[in-house]
Amino acid sequence: MASELEAIDPASQAIVSDEPVLSGVSIADYLIRRLQDYGIGHVFGIPGDYVLAFYAQLCKSPIQVVGCTREDNAGFAADAYARVHGMGAACVTYCVGGLSLANSIAGAYAEKSPVVVITGSPGMRERINNPLLHHRVRDFRTQLEVFEKLCVAATELSDPLIAFREIDRVLAAVARYKRPGYIEIPRDMVKVVPDVPYRYAFPPLASNADALSEAADEAAAWISRARKPVIIAGVEIHRFNLQDRLLAFAEQANLPITATLLGKSVIRETHPLYVGLYEGAMSRDEVTSFVEESDCVILLGEFMTDINMGIYTANLDPNRCILANSETLQIRHHHFHDVLLGDFIRETTARRPTPSRRALPSRNLGNGQKFAVKPGEPLTIARLFSRLNESLDDNTVVIADVGDALFGASDLVIRQKTEFISPAYYTSMGFAAPATLGASFARPGVRVVTIIGDGAFQMTGMELSTVIRHGFDPIVIVLDNKGYGTERFLHPGPFNDIHPWNYHKLPELLGGGIGHEVRTEEEFDRALTQAYNTRGQLQLIQCHIGLEDRSKALDRLAENLGKRV
Ligand SMILES: Cc1ncc(C[n+]2csc(CCOP(=O)(O)OP(=O)(O)O)c2C)c(N)n1
Numbered sequence: 230m231a232s233e234l235e236a237i238d239p240a241s242q243a244i245v246s247d248e249p250v251l252s253g254v255s256i257a258d259y260l261i262r263r264l265q266d267y268g269i270g271h272v273f274g275i276p277g278d279y280v281l282a283f284y285a286q287l288c289k290s291p292i293q294v295v296g297c298t299r300e301d302n303a304g305f306a307a308d309a310y311a312r313v314h315g316m317g318a319a320c321v322t323y324c325v326g327g328l329s330l331a332n333s334i335a336g337a338y339a340e341k342s343p344v345v346v347i348t349g350s351p352g353m354r355e356r357i358n359n360p361l362l363h364h365r366v367r368d369f370r371t372q373l374e375v376f377e378k379l380c381v382a383a384t385e386l387s388d389p390l391i392a393f394r395e396i397d398r399v400l401a402a403v404a405r406y407k408r409p410g411y412i413e414i415p416r417d418m419v420k421v422v423p424d425v426p427y428r429y430a431f432p433p434l435a436s437n438a439d440a441l442s443e444a445a446d447e448a449a450a451w452i453s454r455a456r457k458p459v460i461i462a463g464v465e466i467h468r469f470n471l472q473d474r475l476l477a478f479a480e481q482a483n484l485p486i487t488a489t490l491l492g493k494s495v496i497r498e499t500h501p502l503y504v505g506l507y508e509g510a511m512s513r514d515e516v517t518s519f520v521e522e523s524d525c526v527i528l529l530g531e532f533m534t535d536i537n538m539g540i541y542t543a544n545l546d547p548n549r550c551i552l553a554n555s556e557t558l559q560i561r562h563h564h565f566h567d568v569l570l571g572d573f574i575r576e577t578t579a580r581r582p583t584p585s586r587r588a589l590p591s592r593n594l595g596n597g598q599k600f601a602v603k604p605g606e607p608l609t610i611a612r613l614f615s616r617l618n619e620s621l622d623d624n625t626v627v628i629a630d631v632g633d634a635l636f637g638a639s640d641l642v643i644r645q646k647t648e649f650i651s652p653a654y655y656t657s658m659g660f661a662a663p664a665t666l667g668a669s670f671a672r673p674g675v676r677v678v679t680i681i682g683d684g685a686f687q688m689t690g691m692e693l694s695t696v697i698r699h700g701f702d703p704i705v706i707v708l709d710n711k712g713y714g715t716e717r718f719l720h721p722g723p724f725n726d727i728h729p730w731n732y733h734k735l736p737e738l739l740g741g742g743i744g745h746e747v748r749t750e751e752e753f754d755r756a757l758t759q760a761y762n763t764r765g766q767l768q769l770i771q772c773h774i775g776l777e778d779r780s781k782a783l784d785r786l787a788e789n790l791g792k793r794v
């Protein structure tokens with residue numbers, strides 16, 4: 230078996246075993262070995278009696294179990310870990326744990342994050358005569374049936390004869406489709422050693438050679454004729470580990486690149502070919518016109534969510550588009566089947582298209598510009614993000630929760646590829662604090678900067694307890710506008726107000742980290758400098774901002790959404 234995630238060929242998205250036929254391995258041990266084959270070194274969750282036997286096996290393995298404060302948080306943490314690391318896993322008990330995890334797994338499905346859900350359940354022998362065992366909902370399969378809807382593949386390991394194959398089927402689907410998978414182990418199956426020889430034998434995925442060649446010929450010929458081509462790069466470039474292939478394609482043909490919000494930072498945003506974020510009418514005018522005037526828009530790994538497309542204000546004519554992602558390949562109105570995204574990019578590059586070049590719109594990367602503090606000025610969202618922009622370096626991961634944390638962060642310039650994480654499509658509040666935990670485990674040593682609205686913080690902020698427990702030192706910025714600012718702009722009302730908390734005092738309660746409370750630019754500047762200069766401790770900066778304040782991007786979004794709700 231492949232021992233590292235890197236062993237998965239990004240083009241084939243499958244791994245093949247050269248190991249001898251297995252025997253004498255229990256179902257739990259087989260699953261644990263296969264998780265490691267996919268590079269999983271940490272599993273997030275909370276134990277319970279139905280999953281304790283599996284937890285005991287996990288603890289004997291090299292995989293570290295990370296206990297969380299809530300199961301949905303374990304799901305968000307595993308999701309962020311997967312986005313950074315390639316695959317993640319959460320392990321929870323039956324129904325009370327699993328059903329609490331459902332929302333985060335739904336988000337992972339929607340945003341294509343490869344998370345494996347592992348859950349215990351009542352033993353098969355305990356189910357005889359249909360007893361009312363604790364945590365049961367309707368019948369014993371309720372949780373399985375829920376997750377069948379939320380995952381790309383789901384299984385209950387109730388039959389030892391096919392258990393290994395089922396584990397492989399689910400994990401292969403997770404790796405291939407970058408969507409969550411579900412593995413339920415009835416507790417009396419954990420230690421069962423299947424009495425069948427088994428060898429992992431999933432053939433690698435391959436493109437249909439003729440379809441691939443025809444598609445690449447057609448795409449390259451069109452790109453060569455194009456006068457104003459542009460690439461829109463989407464999140465799948467990151468999920469399928471195709472960043473280098475994308476860059477080789479763009480650099481070979483000198484093709485300008487834009488990205489969408491969910492895929493923000495699929496290439497480093499300081500790259501000379503990078504034009505900026507394209508979000509329909511929400512993007513900067515120069516970017517919107519640069520893309521929409523194009524005679525050949527090459528959408529790679531993109532999926533057209535409403536938010537990515539600026540609440541469908543994007544004006545992209547299919548007659549001028551190549552759309553290639555993991556599910557479809559369409560060149561204008563020609564549809565190709567059985568062509569893998571990575572193969573399509575590689576083969577089109579190999580044909581060395583030679584399009585016309587056009588001048589890129591100018592960008593302000595803030596290089597060398599020093600943020601000049603205006604003493605005594607109240608802090609605004611726009612100024613907060615300008616100051617933060619100045620601090621980002623190659624060693625930073627930025628995580629943004631939904632609300633103005635996300636919209637304001639869209640203007641940050643991310644210096645490295647794949648360093649921006651946000652639930653920018655499913656937009657479930659509360660993602661960021663647990664995601665901070667997951668990203669910290671996935672990439673220890675980097676500085677995680679997390680931006681969270683006060684509303685979202687009140688949902689899951691307690692997960693910082695686990696961050697502190699494990700000694701991580703993210704900088705957590707809480708945007709305190711005393712409520713649901715985004716919604717206030719859509720529909721004002723008392724339901725958008727929340728109880729004010731002293732967020733900066735949380736480190737005291739949690740027994741670790743340092744809290745800062747800021748109201749002015751000067752105070753923010755000082756707190757951020759201090760936070761950056763102090764490693765080894767979580768830094769929480771509570772930023773009081775005006776109830777009417779909002780980022781420019783939110784201004785544009787509110788205008789568009791306001792017309793629709
Ligand atoms: C789990 C969840 N519940 C409700 C919503 C609807 N919603 C979208 S934005 C928002 C307000 C967010 O408030 P906050 O986190 O303080 O950010 P702000 O809008 O103030 O920047 C709400 C309630 C959601 N997206 N997710």
Ligand SMILES: [Mg+2]
Nearest residue numbers: 682683712714
């Ligand atoms: Mg708020």
